[in-house]
Amino acid sequence: MYKYRQFGDKFVLSIDNHQPIAATIAEFCKEKNILGGAVYGIGAVNEVTLRFLDPATLKYVDKTFNEQMEIANLTGNISQKNGQVYLHLHVTLGRRDYTCVGGHLLEAKINGACELVVEHFDGPAPGRYQDSETGLNLYEL
């Protein structure tokens, strides 16, 4: 479902067309035992679900976009929660009219390509804790 090549503590990762990006990054991290790191890259998608957290209500609002868009940027971090890979991904997506939508990425289906760099941090993997004020799962460092 993906191809990769290792360069020191970094991996160049090319995910196959029509695959889900977030699930595939998680699968790759699991295969390589990466529980702490960073991910960034570009690509193209035609189905994306973004999530917005309303800080007033601490409620999530999810929205799915079914259109062809460029991943102008995908940036995220890799940590662990209860020993499992925990991804936090954000994305900026370019539309046909060159405007952008963006936000917290839940999942996206590739339509074209997705080329990423995954960095593996040395040392103990950072964890997560639920912050009562923000409702967010913050880094435990």
Ligand code: FE
């Ligand atoms: Fe987020």
